[in-house]
Amino acid sequence: MFFRSIAACVASVVAGSVFAQTPPSPPPPHLARNLAAQCANCHGTDGKNDQAIPALAGRPAATIIEQMNAFKSGVRSGPAATIMHQIAKGYSDQQIALMADWFAAQK
Amino acid sequence: MTIQRRDFLKAAGAAGTVSALGACATNVIEAPQSAPAVIGVAKPKVVVVGGGFGGATAAKYAAKWGAGKIDVTLVERSDAFISCPLSNLVIGGSKQLAEIAVGYGGLAKYGVKQVKGEAKSINPGRGLLMMADGTSIPYDRLILSPGVDFMYGELPGLNNAAAQEKILHAWKAGAQTVALRRQLEAMPDGGVFAMHIPKAPYRCPPGPYERACQVAWYFKNFKPKSKIIVLDGNEDIVSKKGLFTKAWNETYKGFVEYRNNQTLLDVDVATLTAKLEFGDQKADVLNVLPPMRAGDIARSFGMANANGRWCQVDFLTYESSSIANIHIIGDAIQIAPGMPKSGHMANQHAKVCAAAVVELLTKGQVNPTPMVANTCYSFIDDKNVVHVASVHEYDAKDKTMKTVAGSGGLSSEGNVLEGVYANAWAQTIWADMLT
Numbered sequence: 001m002f003f004r005s006i007a008a009c010v011a012s013v014v015a016g017s018v019f020a021q022t023p024p025s026p027p028p029p030h031l032a033r034n035l036a037a038q039c040a041n042c043h044g045t046d047g048k049n050d051q052a053i054p055a056l057a058g059r060p061a062a063t064i065i066e067q068m069n070a071f072k073s074g075v076r077s078g079p080a081a082t083i084m085h086q087i088a089k090g091y092s093d094q095q096i097a098l099m100a101d102w103f104a105a106q107k
Numbered sequence: 108m109t110i111q112r113r114d115f116l117k118a119a120g121a122a123g124t125v126s127a128l129g130a131c132a133t134n135v136i137e138a139p140q141s142a143p144a145v146i147g148v149a150k151p152k153v154v155v156v157g158g159g160f161g162g163a164t165a166a167k168y169a170a171k172w173g174a175g176k177i178d179v180t181l182v183e184r185s186d187a188f189i190s191c192p193l194s195n196l197v198i199g200g201s202k203q204l205a206e207i208a209v210g211y212g213g214l215a216k217y218g219v220k221q222v223k224g225e226a227k228s229i230n231p232g233r234g235l236l237m238m239a240d241g242t243s244i245p246y247d248r249l250i251l252s253p254g255v256d257f258m259y260g261e262l263p264g265l266n267n268a269a270a271q272e273k274i275l276h277a278w279k280a281g282a283q284t285v286a287l288r289r290q291l292e293a294m295p296d297g298g299v300f301a302m303h304i305p306k307a308p309y310r311c312p313p314g315p316y317e318r319a320c321q322v323a324w325y326f327k328n329f330k331p332k333s334k335i336i337v338l339d340g341n342e343d344i345v346s347k348k349g350l351f352t353k354a355w356n357e358t359y360k361g362f363v364e365y366r367n368n369q370t371l372l373d374v375d376v377a378t379l380t381a382k383l384e385f386g387d388q389k390a391d392v393l394n395v396l397p398p399m400r401a402g403d404i405a406r407s408f409g410m411a412n413a414n415g416r417w418c419q420v421d422f423l424t425y426e427s428s429s430i431a432n433i434h435i436i437g438d439a440i441q442i443a444p445g446m447p448k449s450g451h452m453a454n455q456h457a458k459v460c461a462a463a464v465v466e467l468l469t470k471g472q473v474n475p476t477p478m479v480a481n482t483c484y485s486f487i488d489d490k491n492v493v494h495v496a497s498v499h500e501y502d503a504k505d506k507t508m509k510t511v512a513g514s515g516g517l518s519s520e521g522n523v524l525e526g527v528y529a530n531a532w533a534q535t536i537w538a539d540m541l542t
């Protein structure tokens with residue numbers, strides 16, 4: 001699952017990516033879970049919520065990666081993006097891929 | 108699971124705790140996720156002090172991620188959590204206190220045991236948390252999330268209970284929030300609301316300026332002859348300067364007077380006067396945010412090792428840099444530059460800490476690259492909101508958290524969409540802590 005996301009990430013166009021030059025080593029245990037937990041404040045525990053903020057649990061990883069890349073690159077920016085264009089810039093492609101796969105697996 | 112005979116014996120002898128043996132013998136399995144306890148073997152014990160944004164989150168996630176292998180107890184003196192974020196709206200009058208309160212009942216399903224009471228002191232040598240009622244609770248790892256306490260000693264006139272009932276802080280949400288609202292309601296139109304802000308660092312950097320907006324919203328709608336004087340102990344507006352200045356110059360033109368570099372020396376309670384370095388300011392309602400430091404229990408044993416006020420921690424685990432097996436999270440810690448003392452941050456500290464504590468107690472691997480993100484929303488009125496956001500990563504070389512280059516930023520202007528998200532944020536973060 002991890003390597004599939006890496007492949008998706010490499011395929012996506014993000015300027016300034018450096019991780020593709022270094023071979024990926026297996027992430028520490030629970031890294032994806034721990035990264036994803038940062039999103040829970042707004043998106044809900046395990047990415048589940050019934051509020052105005054979109055839930056992430058069960059969303060296809062490719063969709064999450066695509067949206068995060070749109071925020072990072074500025075395709076989605078301005079007032080309508082509210083905070084996500086600013087938050088997304090804090091994460092590497094590898095971290096986004098890990099989080100995306102983790103949320104996709106939450107049912 | 109590690110067999111910790113010493114801890115089992117401690118648990119068996121301690122009042123107010125349930126031993127693993129007892130739980131098994133009576134066939135009480137509190138959490139659906141819990142594995143059955145093994146007879147004669149105590150689970151490692153995590154005790155969390157303080158059920159706010161940090162502590163409640165730490166308790167929930169230690170239990171959730173411990174998946175039945177860890178015994179988690181939350182110690183909290185209040186019946187319900189009351190949120191500081193959004194409490195300025197209660198002061199402004201657009202929300203009621205009941206709308207920002209959540210009970211602790213939702214934590215039981217994760218297996219979190221709850222002790223209602225006041226933690227008094229710690230015995231680090233024996234691994235005991237001593238309660239005000241004389242009981243003690245054994246721990247293998249103690250997580251302190253006590254928030255801030257006020258340094259009333261710096262303001263002699265305010266250093267007694269009677270004075271503190273007249274000149275309120277309303278900086279811990281609850282009775283004081285409602286009391287400040289009552290003072291504003293009782294104030295005649297044409298009166299002056301003055302607020303003093305201490306030198307940073309203090310809890311919630313944008314909070315005082317949001318409060319000025321909320322009181323201004325109330326005055327504009329209900330007491331249009333009244334004025335707000337912001338007496339800031341800092342050189343300049345600490346957070347979201349452009350956004351708050353715009354609100355005061357446009358939305359609340361004529362209502363808010365801002366003065367920087369206002370060092371508060373003392374107060375005169377009888378006349379509601381702020382005695383400042385360069386003159387006095389009398390008010391009809393005087394609101395003083397006293398200087399703050401880590402909550403008292405986190406200052407014992409030299410743990411407040413940053414200016415005697417804040418607690419330095421290892422950002423991989425949030426363990427105190429002074430005392431082993433005691434972790435400190437939330438407003439009480441010495442923050443890295445750019446990490447505000449906010450509820451959102453406390454919730455993020457709690458997850459890094461909970462993950463590390465679970466790994467440490469189950470002989471796992473502590474995450475070497477923790478990250479935390481922050482979002483602080485401020486309400487300009489009852490609907491329009493502005494934010495500041497940031498992302499921080501662990502720097503292994505300097506052993507601190509650093510803001511990720513290029514991340515974070517502010518709203519371009521106050522807007523209703525962020526108002527919707529700010530209310531949704533409150534609901535989701537309260538749920539992330541408590542349900």
